[in-house]
Amino acid sequence: MPKHTLTTESGAPVADNQNSAAAGVGGPLLLQDQHLLEKLARFNRERIPERVVHARGSGAYGHFEVTDDVTGYTRAAFLDTIGKRTEVFARFSTVADSLGGADAVRDPRGFAVKFYTSEGNYDLVGNNTPVFFIKDPIKFPDFIHSQKRDPFTGKQEPDNVWDFWAHTPEATHQVTWLMGDRGIPASYRHMNGYGSHTYQWTNTAGQAFFVKYHFKTNQGIRCLSSEQAAQLAGTDPNSHQTDLLQAIERGVHPSWTLYVQIMPAADADGYRFNPFDLTKVWPHTDYPLQRVGRLVLDRNPDNVFAEVEQAAFSPNNFVPGIGPSPDKMLQGRLFAYADAHRYRLGVNHTHLPVNAPKATDVHNYGRDGLMALNKAGRAKNYEPNSYDGPVQTGQPLSAPLTVTGHTGTHPAPEHTKDDDFYQAGELYRLMSEDEKHRLTANIAGGLAQVSRDDVIEKNLAHFHAADPDYGKRVEQAVRELRDN
């Protein structure tokens, strides 16, 4: 027996949900059929703008538990006690395709975690790759345009993808990563996550450290070959969603161990790589991994739209003890996300349950706007005031950075070992013969489709510069494909 009567949006009972009201049998329909009008009108409004990147994704709830003492480095309350648990929501995503795209594609994966801490929400919005294609945010819209659909052909174009990379030597490291074995994860559970950027941690004594985050999957890394992925993308375009959803429903809860690399702030200037360059890693021999805790996902959202599509992660949601570094890409992202949320979800998106803090309350003077809920009762909406309204702490969230020089559109500062190719070559040289073969074949498969020789040549020059053997193999494979 159904428990409830079907109602309209205003709660009135619906008499007929099978037949529209008509002017006589076989006659035209009546404007007074409120249920029909409401149903069609709501349907027209079901979609909101999809994310301009990372449109397609899957999310789940869980917790983060501290396993090791990091209080010497940060005063963040959610990391201050071994055994402390913090509720989290995570969203994983592909980057380039639209909401309806397939999961099993060669593309970085987003790895975004919202920690609902007692000092406010902390969002760590990372990827499954430790580096990125560019090092200045001013290039981001051009980069993404080159990877998404062409405005004329309406489809992704190898010409555009490789033309952008031809002009972007700093992408060589990430291209090597993407075209290698880890370029197509088998599922969201079987991949690592990285904060990628350098962030700043500050301890209770006010000492600053630079930090990189690494979430290592406890399910083991599993990846797909290009051929396996092509088949899976056709047979189950939702393969990542299916895998994550079903694992959690079965009670198989995926987990990741969080490690950090910690650099004392005083090391940054003299380090052989620019520690704020997102196209570079810090070798673990320089800054070893230190364990912090465990991320576990154990609950699926009940409604994908409300909780996953409307989830809003922003790299500028910091908590005391954690802050930004001068990484230019990170600085650009500090603006881009909340702006996207105001466009995509509206100014009151932080009121939605998935985005609202869960372990603390919000007290501020922001009011009104589209779809406002009043959470402030009758309190004043200005400050300072004489009515015991909320006041500032006077304590900066993170330590100050020393800056020198003149304003200007400067290129990133170069440290002694900085060039666009060295670390790409290091990654290549770490690979087995088989991996090198698959990597160079994958690159050649894409590059050989490019229509202009000069674009191909520019790209080949990057692989040659990374490692002569790397360049030679890609060049040979491209020639073979183009001669056939």
Ligand code: HEM
């Ligand atoms: C300047 C460079 C970048 C800009 C301007 C940028 C901008 C954006 C924008 C506008 C969105 C959509 C947000 C939304 O509508 O909710 C987004 C999503 C995302 N970006 Fe970036 N992005 C940049 C670089 C990066 C990097 C380097 C990473 C990883 C290290 C990253 C990871 C993500 C993730 C994981 C999402 C999806 C978040 C979610 O699940 O809702 N982005 N980005």
